[in-house]
Amino acid sequence: MKKPRVVIIGGGFGGLTATKALKNADVEIILIDKTNHHLFQPLLYQVATAALSPGDIALPLREILRLQNNVKVILGEITAIDRFNKKVILEDEEIKFDYLVVATGSRHFYFGKNDWEENAPGLKTVSDALRIRERILNSFEIAERILFEASLNSHNADVKKYLTFVLVGAGPTGVELAGAIAEISRKTMLKDFRFIKPERTSVILVEGLDRVLPMYDRDLSEKAKESLERIGVTVLLNTQVTAVTKNGVYLGDDFIETNNVIWAAGNTALSLQKTLETELDRAGRVVVNKDLSIKENPKIFVIGDAALSLDEKGKPLPGVCPVAIQQGKYVANTINRDIKGKPRVDFRYFDKGSMATIGRAKGIAEIAGLKLSGYIALLAWSFIHILYLIGFRNRYRVMIEWIWIYFTRRNGIRLITNKTEGILSEEQKLKV
Amino acid sequence: MKKPRVVIIGGGFGGLTATKALKNADVEIILIDKTNHHLFQPLLYQVATAALSPGDIALPLREILRLQNNVKVILGEITAIDRFNKKVILEDEEIKFDYLVVATGSRHFYFGKNDWEENAPGLKTVSDALRIRERILNSFEIAERILFEASLNSHNADVKKYLTFVLVGAGPTGVELAGAIAEISRKTMLKDFRFIKPERTSVILVEGLDRVLPMYDRDLSEKAKESLERIGVTVLLNTQVTAVTKNGVYLGDDFIETNNVIWAAGNTALSLQKTLETELDRAGRVVVNKDLSIKENPKIFVIGDAALSLDEKGKPLPGVCPVAIQQGKYVANTINRDIKGKPRVDFRYFDKGSMATIGRAKGIAEIAGLKLSGYIALLAWSFIHILYLIGFRNRYRVMIEWIWIYFTRRNGIRLITNKTEGILSEEQKLKV
Numbered sequence: 001m002k003k004p005r006v007v008i009i010g011g012g013f014g015g016l017t018a019t020k021a022l023k024n025a026d027v028e029i030i031l032i033d034k035t036n037h038h039l040f041q042p043l044l045y046q047v048a049t050a051a052l053s054p055g056d057i058a059l060p061l062r063e064i065l066r067l068q069n070n071v072k073v074i075l076g077e078i079t080a081i082d083r084f085n086k087k088v089i090l091e092d093e094e095i096k097f098d099y100l101v102v103a104t105g106s107r108h109f110y111f112g113k114n115d116w117e118e119n120a121p122g123l124k125t126v127s128d129a130l131r132i133r134e135r136i137l138n139s140f141e142i143a144e145r146i147l148f149e150a151s152l153n154s155h156n157a158d159v160k161k162y163l164t165f166v167l168v169g170a171g172p173t174g175v176e177l178a179g180a181i182a183e184i185s186r187k188t189m190l191k192d193f194r195f196i197k198p199e200r201t202s203v204i205l206v207e208g209l210d211r212v213l214p215m216y217d218r219d220l221s222e223k224a225k226e227s228l229e230r231i232g233v234t235v236l237l238n239t240q241v242t243a244v245t246k247n248g249v250y251l252g253d254d255f256i257e258t259n260n261v262i263w264a265a266g267n268t269a270l271s272l273q274k275t276l277e278t279e280l281d282r283a284g285r286v287v288v289n290k291d292l293s294i295k296e297n298p299k300i301f302v303i304g305d306a307a308l309s310l311d312e313k314g315k316p317l318p319g320v321c322p323v324a325i326q327q328g329k330y331v332a333n334t335i336n337r338d339i340k341g342k343p344r345v346d347f348r349y350f351d352k353g354s355m356a357t358i359g360r361a362k363g364i365a366e367i368a369g370l371k372l373s374g375y376i377a378l379l380a381w382s383f384i385h386i387l388y389l390i391g392f393r394n395r396y397r398v399m400i401e402w403i404w405i406y407f408t409r410r411n412g413i414r415l416i417t418n419k420t421e422g423i424l425s426e427e428q429k430l431k432v
Numbered sequence: 433m434k435k436p437r438v439v440i441i442g443g444g445f446g447g448l449t450a451t452k453a454l455k456n457a458d459v460e461i462i463l464i465d466k467t468n469h470h471l472f473q474p475l476l477y478q479v480a481t482a483a484l485s486p487g488d489i490a491l492p493l494r495e496i497l498r499l500q501n502n503v504k505v506i507l508g509e510i511t512a513i514d515r516f517n518k519k520v521i522l523e524d525e526e527i528k529f530d531y532l533v534v535a536t537g538s539r540h541f542y543f544g545k546n547d548w549e550e551n552a553p554g555l556k557t558v559s560d561a562l563r564i565r566e567r568i569l570n571s572f573e574i575a576e577r578i579l580f581e582a583s584l585n586s587h588n589a590d591v592k593k594y595l596t597f598v599l600v601g602a603g604p605t606g607v608e609l610a611g612a613i614a615e616i617s618r619k620t621m622l623k624d625f626r627f628i629k630p631e632r633t634s635v636i637l638v639e640g641l642d643r644v645l646p647m648y649d650r651d652l653s654e655k656a657k658e659s660l661e662r663i664g665v666t667v668l669l670n671t672q673v674t675a676v677t678k679n680g681v682y683l684g685d686d687f688i689e690t691n692n693v694i695w696a697a698g699n700t701a702l703s704l705q706k707t708l709e710t711e712l713d714r715a716g717r718v719v720v721n722k723d724l725s726i727k728e729n730p731k732i733f734v735i736g737d738a739a740l741s742l743d744e745k746g747k748p749l750p751g752v753c754p755v756a757i758q759q760g761k762y763v764a765n766t767i768n769r770d771i772k773g774k775p776r777v778d779f780r781y782f783d784k785g786s787m788a789t790i791g792r793a794k795g796i797a798e799i800a801g802l803k804l805s806g807y808i809a810l811l812a813w814s815f816i817h818i819l820y821l822i823g824f825r826n827r828y829r830v831m832i833e834w835i836w837i838y839f840t841r842r843n844g845i846r847l848i849t850n851k852t853e854g855i856l857s858e859e860q861k862l863k864v
Contacts, residue, residue, distance in 0.1 A: 035848060036569060036573060036846070036847065037846075037848070053485040053486070054485070054847055055485040055845035060624070060846045060847070062624035062625065063846065066624050067623070072626050072627075073576075073626075074576070074580055075570075075574075075576075075577060075848075076577060093581045093584070095584065126847065137468060138507075141468060141507040142507075144505075144506070144507075145506055145508060148504060148506055149525045152525070191499070192492070192494035192495060193494065194504050194505075195504075393836055396832075397829075397832075400828075400829075404825055413485075413486075413487035414468070414469075414492045414495070415468065415469050415486055415492070416468045416469070416507075
């Protein structure tokens with residue numbers, strides 16, 4: 001008899017965990033991803049803020065799975081899922097499946113205004129992070145150059161726009177980015193520039209709800225806000241972004257002139273899910289059963305950010321890594337039980353807690369009911385992130401980098417690698 | 433009295449060394465570069481072959497110079513030099529100078545066929561290296577996918593084109609790239625792919641002259657060739673490239689079908705030099721006096737790859753780092769002597785030797801008349817490269833990576849970070 005074929009779309013936390021958990025199953029696994037690597041997304045903001053290299057937090061999927069003989073890794077993009085004929089369409093090829101695991105993740109949600117994305121990039125992939133890194137570093141370079149040129153002619157120059165950073169959304173990504181940008185503008189860049197006064201930079205965190213980190217306990221939200229303000233971040237709560245333009249961002253009728261808007265608000269599932277022709281929620285997530293399968297087919301699972309799954313109280317599970325990891329493990333287990341003829345059990349999420357860092361030396365955490373803040377939370381945060389990083393080499397490199405940054409306050413990877421001529425000349429034009 | 437202003441164009445080995453050597457001089461230095469970082473070019477081939485991260489071998493110029501108070505670093509592109517009015521033109525601004533140091537380096541020379549560059553990229557900048565890395569890794573991914581799809585339909589597929597790598601030019605860059613690509617195709621990738629047989633890959637090094645590393649001693653050239661052949665590189669000497677197309681490369685009437693041509697032949701100076709309106713050689717290099725100044729103005733110096741300077745025997749100095757470094761130091765010294773009213777002395781190049789690595793565990797070197805090869809040469813090579821790397825952090829990281837790769841044979845940074853969809857679908861079309 002032919003082995004059942006399990007097709008897994010996406011090598012993020014959900015898809016990779018499912019793949020690895022099927023290590024000993026008597027199945028043929030085909031793992032398909034648009035990129036060649038697994039990305040440790042919780043540390044992606046550190047690539048965007050020049051603390052880590054992409055290679056520190058990403059590892060080729062092939063390398064991770066090289067000893068698991070029942071997997072084939074394919075680099076490619078699925079354009080549609082044909083659930084009626086049990087196959088996925090891969091550009092010019094079709095692949096039949098017995099089981100399908102959709103673990104495609106999400107993109108940021110621009111409240112239906114997708115044209116905002118160009119001026120307010122989100123942070124989901126390595127290339128997103130590199131684009132944001134270039135944008136931040138370029139802004140400082142442009143400001144320095146304008147001030148230098150003004151000094152040659154003894155003019156005054158206004159560079160506020162380049163030294164204003166607006167983060168939209170105060171979830172973990174927004175909070176951690178705001179803290180990191182505040183740190184590098186005030187500390188890391190201090191001695192590097194001759195004309196920019198680092199204290200002139202301004203970092204603004206905008207949140208639509210009434211507190212930062214809305215998914216955490218209220219006490220921790222309060223502590224996080226205090227920590228952010230202490231390192232110079234302006235926190236605007238109950239504030240909606242109404243428009244994003246090339247020159248800045250509108251908050252209601254107020255306009256903030258800035259060259260640096262970073263989007264960290266909301267999630268929306270990819271359009272691939274639509275081709276499943278099953279029920280989606282408003283954010284495009286697939287509504288799944290208690291065993292994470294879709295209503296129409298018990299052998300098609302959707303996990304992680306791509307799925308809307310509910311906890312025991314009927315509340316949607318948050319779009320965070322631990323959910324994806326636990327769901328990946330659960331689905332692998334369920335497929336195993338199916339094959340062995342055992343009955344399925346429902347998925348239950350076990351919440352181990354949540355945590356975030358603010359700047360260089362501050363953390364907040366809520367672990368198993370325990371609320372921590374300050375150095376202890378930072379240590380816990382560092383320890384857990386190193387632990388969950390995949391690969392000895394990566395763990396080692398990240399740890400070394402963190403110790404380096406902690407003691408020197410100098411983020412090591414401040415490189416602008418794209419051709420900057422275009423950016424510069426365009427920005428320069430705006431100046432006049 | 434106002435301090436003399438020294439404008440230095442380019443933060444490579446020549447420009448950066450000149451800047452640092454003027455540390456205690458009573459001058460105002462303006463260092464202008466198109467990128468924000470100094471790049472340790474001798475190790476760039478290791479970024480292209482996924483052994484190192486860009487952050488390991490590049491450091492922001494501002495960071496290197498942050499404590500040197502007489503320097504201002506400006507990110508920007510000089511569009512012209514006006515030697516008659518003693519100023520450089522920076523897009524929308526002019527900067528007057530008392531002394532000018534042109535250290536702009538070179539690009540590869542395509543024998544006047546600049547349209548070859550698109551299909552045969554060279555290796556001079558970080559973005560060049562990342563582009564080549566993506567191209568190499570993508571080729572393996574495409575080959576694997578084509579073989580996978582063929583297996584689904586029990587067809588045969590020809591993927592030779594994707595597994596053939598052609599290096600043009602057997603100078604140090606070509607030789608080191610050939611060795612590194614041969615290593616990763618045979619060793620690193622061995623367990624990662626299910627369908628590709630690594631021994632099917634073919635690496636071809638093409639050289640127009642009669643030996644590899646033509647600037648080295650003939651014995652070492654012979655040893656290098658043997659080492660390359662031992663790890664599976666095909667070396668074609670006395671062979672001219674006559675055309676490069678999207679599908680491969682013509683060597684006379686022979687056509688090699690390949691998706692991977694990398695150009696490592698010849699140097700040509702940038703077009704900026706033309707605006708100096710002084711004598712250039714055929715490769716676009718500025719013909720300089722014995723004190724490295726141009727004929728028309730003793731206060732305008734040209735150094736490194738941008739200059740044609742001759743040794744005592746009237747032979748042109750090679751375009752290598754030690755020449756640029758020594759010239760940078762010399763020019764700083766000469767400016768210092770000028771200011772103090774001392775007479776100038778001629779530049780003399782002191783040749784300390786040359787070296788290269790072949791693959792993982794082989795080196796060749798010629799140091800102070802001593803010819804080395806094998807492990808000892810590799811150790812010498814590693815030691816000297818670490819020593820010349822700028823920044824403690826970089827030295828440390830590179831050393832750790834090398835030890836890691838030496839023992840595991842796994843290059844750590846095998847990331848494809850650009851959107852690959854475009855590349856894949858285009859390549860896929862070619863397949864049919």
